[in-house]
Amino acid sequence: MGTTPTLDEIRTRSEELGIEFFFAQFVDMYARPSAKLIPAWNLDDFVENGAGFAGFAAGEIGQTPADPDIAAMPDLASFTPVPWQPNLARFACDITVEGEPWPYDPRTILKNMLAKAGAKGYEFKIGLELEYFLIRQRDDGSIEIADPLDTLEKPCYDLRGLTRNYDFLTTVSKYVNGLGWGNYANDHEDANGQFEQNFTYEDALTSCDRAIFFRYMVHTIAQQRGMLATFMPKPFSDLTGNGCHFHMSLWKDGTNVFLDEADPRGLGLSESAYHFIGGLVKHARAYSAVTAPTVNSYKRLKVGTTISGATWAPAWISYGYNNRTQMLRVPGPGRVEDRTID
Incomplete structure (x- = not known):
């Protein structure tokens, strides 16, 4: 993680960018984002006291109306200018109640686990693949499907589908x-109307903050063009579903602890990585x-x-080398992909 x-x-x-408002954004246990819009003049109070919410109204976060x-x-490290709204920025927020961290806040849960790893000198990094339909x-x-011409039985990587959705x-x-x-690839996925846009891996907290903002970005840009986007796991029964595959690695002192080029099993994984898989x-x-x-x-x-002939989703508890039918796939040395996640 960078310096806060x-x-x-x-x-x-914010003054250099002309920011006039901030989103105070957090997620519930289903990763559904909620927010308040905070005027920039109130930044100091926002940072000191936070933005107040009736927790039960904001979703599944361990509260009742009586709380x-x-x-x-x-x-502050999560400061994110909103590209299509130049006077707006987003902060990912941690939830507190009466000054104490709220134990049912997903971001707090993640930070607590990363702190335990950090106390042992480890940094957990993930790269995310977020699939979605237009x-x-x-x-x-x-x-x-938004594109009426997207009708191929096997539309994955379809050049014309990419062209029609180029903008x-x-x-x-x-x-x-x-x-x-670091967006490095954009592709048409296995289902009609399905896409994936990849960006580089980072520490787990940063990657998750980016994933939440990325989904918000895709939803918003789709609506601006008269469409909807959905990251729902299975919106169409006859088409391949959406996953959010996690590519995971563990680092210590700048070295990937999961990497072992001399792995006798031939997967390029260390004993620590196999214990992780176990x-x-x-x-x-x-x-x-x-x-x-x-x-x-x-x-x-x-x-x-x-329709394409495969679900590309795991059904069994298993692992294997570069095999997309496995729950845990090893696509290359030093990392493990979990394909169950949506």
């Missing part, structure tokens, strides 16, 4: 790269309640076929 900027540095940067208000406290809503409320995809790409996130395999059924938490999630994680 000071309040004065944030104020100066005290939550306060969204901005993490759709339109019919008059009767049902949905359809949308390149706008997202330019915004992501303008933020310094823990995921042992606890797969339990942790899937968090990584794939909805009924719709399990419509993706099952044996079956789609």
Whole structure:
């Protein structure tokens, strides 16, 4: 993680960019973002006291209507200018209640686990692959693929599909790269109307903050063009679903602890990486309640076929080398991909 900027540095940067408002943004246990809009003149109070919310109204975050208000406290390191709205920036926030960290805040839970790793000298890094559909809503409320010409049985990597959506995809790409996130590839995925846009891996907290903002970005740009975007795991029963694959590695003193080029099993993994895989395999059924938490999630994680001929989603607790049918795929030396996550 980089150095956290000071309040004065944030104020100066905001004035240089012409920022007039800030989003105080946090997520519930389903990663649904909530926010308040804070005028820039109130930055000092926002940083000191946070933005108040009725927690129960904001989603699943461990509160009832009888609980005290939550306060969204901005993490200054998460300062993110909103590319399509030049006078607006976003802060990812941690939730507190009566001055104490709220134990059911997903960002706080993640920070606590990363702190435990950090106390042992480790840094957990992840790269995320967020798949999504571009759709339109019919008059009767049902949905359809936004591109009526996207009808191939095997549309993955379709050149014409990319061309028809060039404006949308390149706008997202330019915004992501303008933020310094390193978008390095954009593709048409396996289902009709499905896309994926990749950016470089970072420490886990930074990557997750970026993932939340990326989804918000895609939703907003789609709506600006008369479409909707959905990251829902399985919006169409006959098409491949959306995953949010995590590519994970563990680092210490700038060295990838998961990497071992001399791995006798030939996967390029260290014994620590195999122990990591063993823990995921042992606890797969339990942790899937968090990584794939909805009924719709399990419509993706099952044996079956789609129009393209494959679901590309795991159904068994397993691991293997560069095999996309596995729950845990080893796409290359020194990292492990979890394909259950949505």
